Amino acid sequence: MEYLGQYKAVYKAKSGCEDILAKAQDGGIVTSMFAYALETGIIDGAIVAGPGSEPYKPEPMIATTVEELFASRGTKYSVSPNLALIKEATRSYGLDKIGIVGTPCQIQAVRKGQLYPVGLRDVPDKIVLALGIFCMENFPYQGLFQMVEDHCATKIDNVTKMDIGKGKFSVYTERGVNSQIPLKVTHKYEQPGCHVCLDYVANMADISTGSVGTPDGWSTVFVRSAAGEAAFNKAVEAGWIIAESMDGVKPGLELVEKLATEKITKNQKYLEHRAHKDHAALKPLRNPYI
Amino acid sequence: MADKITVGHVHMSGCTGCLVSLADNYEGLLTILDKYADLVYCLTLADVRHIPKMDVALVEGSVCINDECSMEEILETRENAAIVVALGGCACYGNTTRFCRGGQQNQPQHEGYLPIGDLIKVDVYIPACAPTPQQIRNVCLMAYLLLKGNDEQKALATAYLTPLMNLAAAGTEACGCDLMTEVINQGLCCGCGSCAAACPVRAVTMQYGKPQIERDLCIKCGACYAQCPRSFFSFDVCGQYESITNLIAEVMKP
Ligand SMILES: Cc1cc2nc3c(=O)[nH]c(=O)nc-3n(C[C@H](O)[C@H](O)[C@H](O)COP(=O)(O)OP(=O)(O)OC[C@H]3O[C@@H](n4cnc5c(N)ncnc54)[C@H](O)[C@@H]3O)c2cc1C
Numbered sequence: 115m116e117y118l119g120q121y122k123a124v125y126k127a128k129s130g131c132e133d134i135l136a137k138a139q140d141g142g143i144v145t146s147m148f149a150y151a152l153e154t155g156i157i158d159g160a161i162v163a164g165p166g167s168e169p170y171k172p173e174p175m176i177a178t179t180v181e182e183l184f185a186s187r188g189t190k191y192s193v194s195p196n197l198a199l200i201k202e203a204t205r206s207y208g209l210d211k212i213g214i215v216g217t218p219c220q221i222q223a224v225r226k227g228q229l230y231p232v233g234l235r236d237v238p239d240k241i242v243l244a245l246g247i248f249c250m251e252n253f254p255y256q257g258l259f260q261m262v263e264d265h266c267a268t269k270i271d272n273v274t275k276m277d278i279g280k281g282k283f284s285v286y287t288e289r290g291v292n293s294q295i296p297l298k299v300t301h302k303y304e305q306p307g308c309h310v311c312l313d314y315v316a317n318m319a320d321i322s323t324g325s326v327g328t329p330d331g332w333s334t335v336f337v338r339s340a341a342g343e344a345a346f347n348k349a350v351e352a353g354w355i356i357a358e359s360m361d362g363v364k365p366g367l368e369l370v371e372k373l374a375t376e377k378i379t380k381n382q383k384y385l386e387h388r389a390h391k392d393h394a395a396l397k398p399l400r401n402p403y404i
Numbered sequence: 405m406a407d408k409i410t411v412g413h414v415h416m417s418g419c420t421g422c423l424v425s426l427a428d429n430y431e432g433l434l435t436i437l438d439k440y441a442d443l444v445y446c447l448t449l450a451d452v453r454h455i456p457k458m459d460v461a462l463v464e465g466s467v468c469i470n471d472e473c474s475m476e477e478i479l480e481t482r483e484n485a486a487i488v489v490a491l492g493g494c495a496c497y498g499n500t501t502r503f504c505r506g507g508q509q510n511q512p513q514h515e516g517y518l519p520i521g522d523l524i525k526v527d528v529y530i531p532a533c534a535p536t537p538q539q540i541r542n543v544c545l546m547a548y549l550l551l552k553g554n555d556e557q558k559a560l561a562t563a564y565l566t567p568l569m570n571l572a573a574a575g576t577e578a579c580g581c582d583l584m585t586e587v588i589n590q591g592l593c594c595g596c597g598s599c600a601a602a603c604p605v606r607a608v609t610m611q612y613g614k615p616q617i618e619r620d621l622c623i624k625c626g627a628c629y630a631q632c633p634r635s636f637f638s639f640d641v642c643g644q645y646e647s648i649t650n651l652i653a654e655v656m657k658p
Pocket residue numbers: 137138139140141142143144145146161162163164172186187188189190191192193194196215216217247248249250251252253278323324325326333
């Protein structure tokens with residue numbers, strides 16, 4: 115399953131902590147893993163997408179307490195430049211053992227930063243837990259705002275949750291009002307840079323997690339690296355995370371792989387298109403992968 | 405130690421900060437000197453007066469074209485070194501010496517400064533001001549594997565060094581503007597924020613998920629673009645981050 119990257123194990127999992135689940139996007143895996151890692155000293159801080167100056171506009175933040183982590187629960191469907199804090203975390207914050215959550219492109223940036231630390235002195239060895247979240251595409255804030263306010267006719271200040279699933283973009287509010295639009299409508303708002311991305315399930319993370327594949331309230335979790343495996347198993351043992359086998363889970367890995375294949379195939383085609391091989395008069399656009 | 409490679413540090417118009425970065429590998433530098441490399445030339449640390457033959461020249465600083473001795477030295481470096489590495493922003497891209505314009509005592513005519521790649525062919529770039537100790541270490545280890553390793557190690561070293569060789573082939577101009585011209589304008593920016601972290605002078609901030617460049621703060625070191633995952637990204641190398649990290653840790657054991 116090359117589209118899903120290399121992994122040691124895959125689980126259907128959720129948090130063992132009701133407080134985390136109350137506001138988590140899915141199974142609360144990200145918040146639980148970081149909370150466990152903070153409590154036990156595996157990390158001394160985590161870079162997460164915290165609340166920003168406008169509703170649902172994420173702002174990268176360094177959480178050094180479980181309370182701070184709680185403020186970052188839930189998916190913000192807009193770009194949170196989490197890597198912007200990766201060096202500062204080792205400077206004024208004085209962290210030695212950093213956790214970071216990110217979309218697949220951000221986890222790629224973490225690994226590039228570790229192997230080619232051009233402007234990231236002393237950062238490579240200090241990243242100990244990189245949690246990846248599945249990602250089909252992301253939206254610039256202006257686009258997200260328009261999707262919510264114009265297309266969903268919902269004031270963004272009132273939104274309590276957004277999610278993407280089953281071909282729809284959904285917004286939920288306090289009063290339970292639930293507005294949905296077909297994903298087709300959202301395509302023009304996608305961040306163009308997402309269209310060259312060849313990774314759906316954060317193949318280079320220590321642990322990756324997302325909603326697709328498992329029932330509501332649960333997460334699909336890939337445990338990938340040795341560091342990820344050690345931390346995940348301990349979190350399960352300590353009761354922070356409840357992990358079950360993926361066998362027989364519907365819709366299961368099949369759907370994850372189908373979506374990963376669709377994303378990567380579509381974006382590979384776009385990369386080929388950018389090469390302008392069919393148009394002798396057009397120069398190729400730049401390809402970062404060659 | 406016949407199976408070590410020979411390395412020299414050549415100091416052009418630089419500030420020695422690049423050499424300090426190499427030294428900031430602390431005991432790691434001693435491991436490198438013990439096992440993998442002999443330092444055959446380095447005016448700051450050793451008494452060899454003239455540029456000898458060497459496998460790898462780490463060249464720091466740009467070249468003052470109004471200074472004949474510097475012009476001779478950069479040529480001599482190319483002639484004597486199998487692999488020329490531009491170490492740091494000045495050697496790669498000119499960096500702060502881009503802003504030189506002469507008129508200062510005691511050599512008011514010293515006004516023309518060029519990155520070494522404008523004068524000689526350069527094989528590998530290590531951009532940034534200062535370059536990181538870890539990046540310099542990695543290049544030294546990979547150069548060792550390239551020249552002394554088995555076939556598998558040579559292949560790994562080649563794959564690792566290729567993007568840094570491509571940077572050297574791509575040119576001698578760098579600026580925060582590269583994020584605009586080569587990433588955003590090309591429809592490639594994913595808003596990750598790596599560029600903002602890499603910038604040594606905080607000229608890059610993230611606004612609404614995209615880099616905003618304060619161009620009058622930028623010192624033209626090339627760090628942001630080189631660190632950006634959408635400048636170059638090798639699935640082959642980065643996909644092996646775990647084994648490569650383990651390999652580096654293993655070979656760096658004293
Ligand atoms: C843009 C985007 C697209 C996604 N697309 C898919 C998809 O196609 N399929 C799928 O299965 N899952 C997708 N997800 C992942 C999913 O929405 C959840 O983030 C994931 O399941 C983690 O849930 P959790 O309950 O474990 O996390 P929680 O415990 O709720 O924590 C969420 C964590 O995600 C971080 N976060 C939130 N927003 C962002 C952001 N914009 N950038 C970086 N980090 C952020 C927060 O800091 C927090 O640490 C996407 C997420 C994002 C941000």
